[in-house]
Amino acid sequence: MTIPDHDPTPGARPAGTSSPHEAAENIQQMFDTIAPTYDRANHLLSAGIDRSWWNRTARALRPILQRPEAVVLDLCCGTGDLTLALDKHRPHPQGVPHDRRGEAEAIVGLVSSTTLKSSGAPSMTASSSWVGCTPSASPSNPAPILALDFSHNMLSLSLPKFANKNIVPIEADALHLPLADNSVDLVTSAFGFRNLTSYPDGLAELHRVLRPGGQIAILECNQPGGLVGWLYSFYFHHILPTLGGLISGKRRAYAYLPDSVMKFPRPPQMKALIAAAGFANPTWTSYTLGTAGLYRATKS
C-alpha cells in the first residue's frame, strides 16, 4: 500500500481557512454552534441509519468491551450516542449506580477554560491524571469509558445522557490527548476523525496512547462509486445542506459536511495512512452500500 502523494498532510480544511490552527478553531466553533440541533438533524438527515451504524460498531467491539479492565476512549464523542451504544456492552458496576456527573463536570469545567493556543495545542492539565484510576478496575468495578470531545457545547449535551453511567466526559483536543502513553485498550470514533486537521497526526496520537495489542475502530462516512455514489453525492450536495440549514439555521456547517466527506481519503488510502502510523492489519468494513464503513487496526 502506498500513501497518495498529492496531499502531503491530509486533514480537514473548512473553506476559507488557511492553517491547521485556523481550521481547528473553525471546526470547534461550528460544532459549538450547531450543537443544540445536532441530534435532531443527524437522525433526520440519516433517516435514523446513524443509530444502526453506532450499534453495529459496538456489537463488533463486544469482545474488548466486555473486558472489565479495558480502557475505552470514544474520541470526538459529540453528544455521546456511540458512547452509549458502547456502554451497553460493558460490564456494569455492582451496587449503587455511581453518578459520575459531578466528577465529569469537574473535569469539563476545569478544562473548558482551555483555548487553542497558537501552536494548536490546548493547555490542559486537569484530566491528565485520569488513567491513574483505572488499574483498580475489577469485574464489579469496571473501568469507565472516557468520552472525549473539544466542543464544549456538544459535550455538555452528553452529560444528561451519561447520568448514572460509568462514563467520564473529557473536554480536550484529539490531537493532544491528556492521556499517558500505552494506557488505552480501544479507541473508537464515529464521524469525528474526518474533522481532524491532520489525519497522520491523529493516528500517531492514537498509536501513542494505545497499549500494544490495543485497537482503533473508526466509523466514517465514505463516498461510494457507481450509481449509489452519484445518488449519495446528489443528496449530500443538494438536499442535505438545505435541510441541515433549515433545521439548524447554519447552512454553512451543512455545506462543510459533504465537502469533508469528498475530501476524506477513500478506504485504500485511509488503510495506507493507518499502516504508515504503525498499525497492523488495517481493515475496512462497508456499511449500507459503502456510504459509511468501519476502519479497524491493531497496535502491534
Ligand SMILES: C[S@@+](CC[C@H](N)C(=O)[O-])C[C@H]1O[C@@H](n2cnc3c(N)ncnc32)[C@H](O)[C@@H]1O
Ligand atoms: C460529526 S460529530 C460526531 C459526534 C458523534 N461521535 C456522533 O457519532 O454523533 C464530530 C465531533 O468531532 C468533534 N471534533 C472534531 N475535531 C476534534 C478534535 N480535534 N478534538 C476533539 N473533538 C473534535 C466535534 O466537536 C464533534 O463533536
